[in-house]
Amino acid sequence: MRDGAPRLTVNGEEVAPLAAWSWGLVEATPLYRDAGINILHPILGLNVAWPEPDRYDFSSYDILFDRLLEQSPSAFFLPRILLDMPAWWIEDNTGELVQTALPRTSKNLQYKTSRLSSEGGMLWTNPLAAPSLASSKYREDITRLYVLMLRHFMGSPLVSRIIGYQIGAGIYGEWHYSLAEFMPDTSPHVTNICGPVPPLEDRLTTSHGLFRDPDTEQNVTRFYESFHEDLITPALLDFAAITKDTTNRQILCGAFYGYLLENVWIQEGGHLAPKPVLDSDDIDFLASPYTYQTTNIPDEPWWNHDIVDGGGNMLGRARGLGGDGGYRVLLESLRRHGKLFFVEADSGTHLAPEPGDLTGSESDVDNLLTNIGGDGSETVDGAVKILKRDLGRMWAGGSGGWLFDFGAVMSLQRSWYDAPEIRELLASFAVLMQQRTDLNLSPVADIAAVYDTQSFFFSRHWRNERPLDQPGSVDYFVQWFLDSQARSLHRIGAPVDFLYRSDLTDEDADRYKLLFFFNAFVMEPAEVDELRQALRGSNVTVVWMYAPAYLTKNQISIETMSRLTGFEFDVSLESAPMLIDYIGKSQLRFGTGAVESPRFDTTNHDEVLGTWIDSGKPAFSVRRDEEGWTSIYCGTAPLPATILRDLARLADARLWSSSEDIVVATRDTGMLVATEDGTRTISLAHPMKMIGSNETYSDTYTLNLTMGDVCLFQG
DSSP: OBTTBOOOEETTEEOOOEEEEETTHHHHHHHHHHHTOOEEOOEEEGGGGOOBTTBOOOHHHHHHHHHHHHHOTTOEEOOEEEOOOOHHHHHHOGGGBOOBSSOOOTTTOSOOOOOEEOTTOOEEOOOSOOBOTTOHHHHHHHHHHHHHHHHHHHTSGGGGTBOEEEEEOSBTTTTBOTTGGGOBOOSHHHHHHHOOOOOHHHHHOOSBTTBOOTTTOHHHHHHHHHIIIIIIHHHHHHHHHHHHHHTTTOSEEEEEOOBOTTOSSHHHHSOOOOHHHHHOTTOOEEEEEBOOOOOOSTTOOTTOOEEEOTTOOEEEESSSTTOOOOBSBOHHHHHHTTOEEEEEEOOOOTTSOOOOOOTTOSOTHHHHTSOOSOTTTTSHHHHHHHHHHHHHHHHHHTOEEEEEEOGGGSTTOSOTTOSHHHHHHHHHHHHHHHHGGGSOOOOOOSEEEEEOSGGGGTBOOGGGGSOTTSOOOOOHHIIIIIIIHHHHHTTSSSOEEEEEGGGOOTTHHHHOSEEEESSOOBOOHHHHHHHHHHHTTOOOEEEEESOTTOBOSSOBOHHHHHHHHSOOEEEEOSOEEEEEEEOSTTOEEEEEEEEESOEEEESSOSEEEEEETTTOOEEEEEEEETTTEEEEEESSOOOOHHHHHHHHHHTTOOOSBSSSOEEEEOSSEEEEEOSSSEEEEEEEEEEEEETTTOSOOEEEEEEEEOTTOEEEEEO
16 A cells, blocks of 8 residues: 555566456457556466366466467466366266256356357356355365466466466356356255255245345345355455465465445345455455446347436446446445455447347357447447546556457457557556556545445345346346446546445544445444444534435344434335435436335424425435534435435535536546536646646636546646
8 A cells, every 4th residue: 555545566666557358368468568568367267277087287378378478578467267167077076066046047047158268278158057165075176276276387487477366256257156146055065154045935035125124034134144254255265365375475366356336146146245355464456347237228229328217317327438437346445455456347449349139149148249338339439438438447546457358259350459549548548557656546535435235135135126037137226226326426526435334434424525325224223323423523414325224133123223314214114106306406306216115204304305206205304413414314216416416515525527427536646527518617626737638737627528528637
């Protein structure tokens, strides 16, 4: 950690945390080399290194690294290692495999990725049979194979070029539990660790509307808690410790982990025990792809990424021109724990085939082989702006990342970055990322978004949202309170810090002017008292969404909810529309449109901002606490950007743009993405220069921009 952010050093010298991968990595390496990208991210599947029971063979890896070094003699490597078993092991060890509560068929498999190989021999597939992470035999066999691989590299000249390893297990190596969509894992191996697996019906249903009753449904809540805290996270940390111990702690270790936004199959496949990972000395970095959220507008094609709420309000655009490219991890929490974040930037360019109709497709690889850059990426200008946004978010947010290129497996047969305009952009950002080593990357946001993981042990199962014979991946709260809400948060026109509630400190009440608690549904009375003590006298404005502290681990408690927020509530267990009429200056109707329960009305308030559309009762209210802070309750999500901006003004939080633009910033870096055409006034926290414009420093700019334009500022 230095000047507010984790820094990457190699051989004692700070380097830009910018890496690259391609499905044709050997062929694409000269492009990266010429652009000044010196870290390569090959993907290696351990399954190909164990071709038969009594023989291990790492020669395919050696050949790959030799070929890469021929193309880029000064390259360093940060390989991704997939802890997958070969097909013969799967066939010989059926008793060690994942068992599921739902039948497994290829028809219902959501991600039907074909078997594909990279130069490293990796076989990227999502089979209907996979080892149970709880199987001691799997863990022993894959550990032996992994240690042999590490020792092989430690004993070769590559020891001077490999700077670390990213370890991966589960679906796509992203620590989503294997076969998560079929509700794993009912095997005896899991029972030995987590206790009895609840019956399917118990997992699928809830007795209190959107929530489980903590008193009567403890067999489910405690199972899911143990599934993540006693099985998945310890497995990741075991492999991280093996990595560090085998290499004498001379290299980095990281993983795909820590997604909370857009985490699929949340109860089975989510990353719901992050604290031990963030606390671990064996984990140096975490990684994630960025947003994939596709449109929910009827009759729009899947490659559109515009999101609307139940009231028809435009919330934002995830990918594409003028989209936010938002991160799925809570970046401020990673920073506070000293973990470097690598974003996987996989947006296609104008060189990729245009997306098409995948109806009836037997392979999700067809999706991968089309342009997933979103609307606008099919043109040169659009592709450049989208990639500039992706790289700009890395640069301005104090994080790292790697380019993820599918171009070589397309009919194109070359990198989708292989165009003069893209090459020039990559080279300019390689320089900017290296120059960033001299900048202060401390956070500057007035606004923070706070999230919980344990609420998902107590909320309605993601499978409840769709028939059992149809694929799907998200539940009500992930869809509306996390993913869709993030779209408008990114358009608030100011930087926003994202963090876990467990990382919130007493000082944060004084540091921030506006705090959002989006899913703090489970909270013990002692936690409530501790949080209220931190808020006392801070003058902060806190927005509580839906049911804060409505549950403890043992009971439903409206009293705890009232104690936390300062509001008194009437509770209705009758299902009703989750839509509110906003009374503010931008009168509109917002919410999900779903009919759900429970629902809450405030009965004491200083001001009413909105009412339920059916009853007219207060559902969006303000209470100025006598202890020196402002409490706002909102009964549904997502809040559109216009309301978020009103709340920011109420809290006296700085809006950096007069438009609903995307803003990312640290003390010495800033990025703005225009979400609409027109003139806006930019009000920075302190004077900065606009890169590519002039060298004068100012804290105010008036800019006439076109949607998708990207502006970078440097202190």
